[in-house]
Amino acid sequence: MAAGIRRITLVALLMVALAGCTPPNGVAYQYSTINALLEGVYDGEMTCARLLQHGTFGLGTFNALDGEMVVIDSAVYKIRTDGKAYRVGAGETTPFAMVTSFEPNMIFNIEHDGSPTLEQLLEFKVPESNLIQAIRIDGQFKYVKLRSVPKQKRPYRRLAKIVEDQSVFELKDVRGTLVGFLIPPHFANVNMPGYHFHFITEDRSRGGHVLKCRTGHVQMQIDEIPEFHLVLPETGDFLKAKLAGDRSAELEKAEK
16 A cells, blocks of 8 residues: 555656646746846846746847847757857856747738738737737748847946947848747836847747848747736846836837
């Protein structure tokens, strides 16, 4: 009898451990806030390993703003100012990121003779919603203009000043994936309202933060997310930062 109880206990513990490895569906998980990033809070304790426990799809940045983050298919990539994508290890840390377990409830296969801008495509296909929407677009892209910013040293400058030194690169007739979110206006000060996309090529060799884009034949998938989980840093600069107030103008400069 005792041996049977031990076997049942071991099986139960194994099931719990395996369940913990699968990110929950329908949840947007965010570490820190966009206002903190604008204030120069560029160091966090969140590791990529922990981030992947909460989502396999998303974006963000790395400590000291060391590159743009793309989370796709359970892997995390860093795009530095050379425009190249590097797969990062579990111990890399982030000051700001959002991820989800991508489960689309809308899928569109888009074929056309022209090359619409990303804005035109989104306006035509993405419904208005008060929910966060994760958006994945795979396929052929006629043109993508991307950026990344250089790794910073203390004392940190504000984000709107750092983007003045950004590296910009262009890709033409390339296959890849746009990874992004549409954030409703009522999330202002927590995340950037509107669209935010990062790009990575199909071979996972190049990418960056999207500034402009024209699509070819692509597939768009949309995941409406009803639950939001925000985790805040417990140490460091975040505890002293002044986070209140409207920073929409500064955010517009930093993100565009």
